[in-house]
Amino acid sequence: MRIDQVQYSNFRQHRDVTLDLHGDSGYFVVIKGNNGAGKTTFLNGITWCLYELIDEQSDFERESLLSQSAILSAEEGQEVSVTVAIDLSLRHGGAAKISRQYSFVKSGEEVKIVNKSFEVMAMAQQGVGFQRVSEPSEWVDENLPRRFSPYFLFDGERLDRFFRSSDARFIRDSVLQIANIDVLERMNVRLQSVSGDLLRSAAKGAGAKGEELAQENKTISDAIELESSNLETKLNEVQRLTDSIQHLSNKIGNVAEIAADFERRKDLAQSLVTAQNRLDVAEAELTQWAVRAAPGAMALRAYQTLGETIDKARHDRVLPPPFSPEAVAELLEKGVCLCNRDLTEGSDACRHVREILSKFQEVSNAGSILSGFEPHLISVHSEIGQSRQIADAILDRIKISKTEIGSLKKKLDGLEARLAGHSDEEIAALHQSLRNAEEAKDIGQRAIGHLEAKVESLQNELAKNAREIAAQSDLSEKSAKALKDARFSEAALKASQEVYQILCDGVRTEVAATLDSQFKDMLWKKNFIDKVTIDAEFKVSVIQNQGFEILEKLSAGERTCLAFAFSLSLSNVAGLTFPMVVDSPLGRLGPEVQENLAGVLAMKTKGGSEDEIQQVILLMTDTEYTQGVSEILAIRSPRVFRIDVDVANSETSLTKELG
Amino acid sequence: MSNPRMIMRGIEDSVPDPEIRSFLKELFLEEISNDVEGKAAYKARFLSLVANHSKGWNPQ
Numbered sequence: 001m002r003i004d005q006v007q008y009s010n011f012r013q014h015r016d017v018t019l020d021l022h023g024d025s026g027y028f029v030v031i032k033g034n035n036g037a038g039k040t041t042f043l044n045g046i047t048w049c050l051y052e053l054i055d056e057q058s059d060f061e062r063e064s065l066l067s068q069s070a071i072l073s074a075e076e077g078q079e080v081s082v083t084v085a086i087d088l089s090l091r092h093g094g095a096a097k098i099s100r101q102y103s104f105v106k107s108g109e110e111v112k113i114v115n116k117s118f119e120v121m122a123m124a125q126q127g128v129g130f131q132r133v134s135e136p137s138e139w140v141d142e143n144l145p146r147r148f149s150p151y152f153l154f155d156g157e158r159l160d161r162f163f164r165s166s167d168a169r170f171i172r173d174s175v176l177q178i179a180n181i182d183v184l185e186r187m188n189v190r191l192q193s194v195s196g197d198l199l200r201s202a203a204k205g206a207g208a209k210g211e212e213l214a215q216e217n218k219t220i221s222d223a224i225e226l227e228s229s230n231l232e233t234k235l236n237e238v239q240r241l242t243d244s245i246q247h248l249s250n251k252i253g254n255v256a257e258i259a260a261d262f263e264r265r266k267d268l269a270q271s272l273v274t275a276q277n278r279l280d281v282a283e284a285e286l287t288q289w290a291v292r293a294a295p296g297a298m299a300l301r302a303y304q305t306l307g308e309t310i311d312k313a314r315h316d317r318v319l320p321p322p323f324s325p326e327a328v329a330e331l332l333e334k335g336v337c338l339c340n341r342d343l344t345e346g347s348d349a350c351r352h353v354r355e356i357l358s359k360f361q362e363v364s365n366a367g368s369i370l371s372g373f374e375p376h377l378i379s380v381h382s383e384i385g386q387s388r389q390i391a392d393a394i395l396d397r398i399k400i401s402k403t404e405i406g407s408l409k410k411k412l413d414g415l416e417a418r419l420a421g422h423s424d425e426e427i428a429a430l431h432q433s434l435r436n437a438e439e440a441k442d443i444g445q446r447a448i449g450h451l452e453a454k455v456e457s458l459q460n461e462l463a464k465n466a467r468e469i470a471a472q473s474d475l476s477e478k479s480a481k482a483l484k485d486a487r488f489s490e491a492a493l494k495a496s497q498e499v500y501q502i503l504c505d506g507v508r509t510e511v512a513a514t515l516d517s518q519f520k521d522m523l524w525k526k527n528f529i530d531k532v533t534i535d536a537e538f539k540v541s542v543i544q545n546q547g548f549e550i551l552e553k554l555s556a557g558e559r560t561c562l563a564f565a566f567s568l569s570l571s572n573v574a575g576l577t578f579p580m581v582v583d584s585p586l587g588r589l590g591p592e593v594q595e596n597l598a599g600v601l602a603m604k605t606k607g608g609s610e611d612e613i614q615q616v617i618l619l620m621t622d623t624e625y626t627q628g629v630s631e632i633l634a635i636r637s638p639r640v641f642r643i644d645v646d647v648a649n650s651e652t653s654l655t656k657e658l659g
Numbered sequence: 660m661s662n663p664r665m666i667m668r669g670i671e672d673s674v675p676d677p678e679i680r681s682f683l684k685e686l687f688l689e690e691i692s693n694d695v696e697g698k699a700a701y702k703a704r705f706l707s708l709v710a711n712h713s714k715g716w717n718p719q
Contacts, residue, residue: 180662180691183690184687187683187690484713485706485713488678488709488712488716489709492682495679499666499670499674503665506669
């Protein structure tokens with residue numbers, strides 16, 4: 001089964017919108033739009049049209065469905081209608097057109113509802129033509145069971161209802177209804193009633209004592225009915241309390257985690273201060289070294305530069321070759337230069353050479369002193385280099401610390417936002433609420449024990465009463481016949497209850513096996529789940545490899561997978577291909593999980609034959625329908641629509657995207 | 660998943676007493692058909708079925 005078309009007329013902001021899903025790509029549809037654009041209204045329109053429900057509630061404000069712009073443009077006394085019409089394709093070429101309409105009349109600034117209509121036109125198979133269905137609600141419930149709607153037409157951000165204890169019975173009843181097993185339950189109730197009637201009828205034919213026994217039988221039967229009803233109420237109450245306890249425990253757990261993170265944040269902040277201090281000390285040491293070593297470093301550099309300049313000048317022959325004072329002194333002793341000039345004592349040349357030698361000695365002394373500094377300068381320079389390396393290493397560590405602390409601060413801002421409003425008093429109040437719920441649950445469970453004992457005792461009394469009736473010796477022929485009929489009904493009831501139990505267990509086992517297989521197929525980290533089970537009350541449990549139940553500990557992505565697996569299992573087991581319309585399917589998930597789940601959704605709903613393909617309509621924001629998600633969903637060639645809202649008149653428009 | 664045929668099969672396989680088995684099958688078919696209109700008519704039909712099957716029944 002699939003939705004071929006949905007037409008919205010004056011339905012909230014969808015004043016005139018048609019969602020056309022004819023053709024192959026209509027099996028996998030994405031409607032994307034910003035928050036507030038009207039995506040949820042698409043889903044609401046479908047549940048309203050099919051079941052007259054909005055957000056699973058039947059007591060919504062009727063007038064709120066009518067488009068505001070339609071009200072504004074209507075004239076006084078004018079009739080305005082809100083309509084949603086859904087075209088469906090059924091198996092074997094059949095089709096149906098379902099349409100719901102509310103009509104209003106404008107009166108002043110308000111509107112008053114004046115008429116409601118609901119119509120189904122169905123065609124059992126291709127070519128036979130559409131016929132008006134006399135009981136449209138029954139037709140819808142038979143083909144798209146209302147009990148199943150919360151598991152196929154839902155808000156992805158409200159998936160918890162799939163696993164609530166208080167919803168387990170609802171799911172159980174839904175599955176049994178789909179399996180036709182609820183017929184046996186009805187049969188059993190009738191058999192019980194008939195059996196009692198027959199027994200009392202038999203007793204009435206046994207004189208005054210028989211009358212008395214019949215009266216007693218009626219009293220006990222009524223008491224059983226009353227106490228069984230009380231028991232049912234108590235069981236529901238305890239299941240709701242179990243949900244509350246779970247909810248409160250989760251809430252307290254979250255607050256405790258935040259508080260622990262807050263403590264971690266304090267430690268990290270302290271680490272940041274320590275690291276900053278180390279940096280300050282290192283920088284101070286570095287500065288001190290620089291002050292002490294700077295003159296030496298500068299002299300060394302100058303000395304090295306001077307040497308390099310002299311060497312270069314000699315190499316370039318700008319300076320004469322090295323000067324030898326010993327050779328000059330020898331010439332002075334001989335009194336004659338190499339060029340035969342007179343160097344005897346007292347001559348002008350001799351005085352001049354002696355003056356040069358004296359100057360050279362002065363320069364040579366200064367050079368020796370300078371050379372004496374070289375090793376020291378080199379040592380200082382090396383120490384400066386080492387201290388610089390240490391400082392660089394410290395700076396690197398501090399840089400890393402600063403980056404870490406930057407990200408911690410960011411995380412902290414998020415934590416503080418989550419912590420907002422969580423005062424100690426509020427946490428104490430949560431603990432108190434949890435204690436209250438646990439006490440109430442204990443009381444409820446004790447009450448259940450008492451009621452069960454009471455019902456059992458009454459049933460024993462009833463059995464004793466039945467034996468007494470049967471033991472009456474003066475039964476009329478008619479009474480004897482009624483007694484035999486009653487015994488027969490009783491025996492049939494017992495047999496039927498056994499059949500009912502066997503079939504219930506069979507269906508439950510089948511749903512659990514399908515769910516287990518679907519869920520394991522969907523998970524991308526597969527090795528930690530042992531099995532998924534469903535207990536007699538249809539409560540789902542996820543058992544990990546060490547045998548612990550971990551349903552409440554599953555991540556948001558895993559829970560979403562489990563919910564989708566549950567829907568697909570119900571669909572599979574019931575033999576229904578209920579169209580799936582999901583609002584914000586990936587809303588609560590991170591990018592990686594979004595892409596994983598998108599892949600799962602695309603592949604797991606693919607089906608084999610046309611009748612087996614699960615139609616999926618996803619209502620997504622841009623943060624869900626990311627580039628990565630769109631590339632993954634592309635394997636199903638989805639039909640993609642963009643929904644936009646015109647703020648000026650609060651009306652939406654739907655555009656089909658190409659490609 | 661169970662369907663009417665599988666429920667009939669369940670009755671067939673799980674109820675040893677032939678008369679009760681036959682009664683339950685008939686009753687089940689009666690329940691899933693919409694032939695009998697109204698509560699009183701249904702109860703009369705129900706009682707008639709009980710009477711018919713009880714007649715030849717020997718408790719086992």
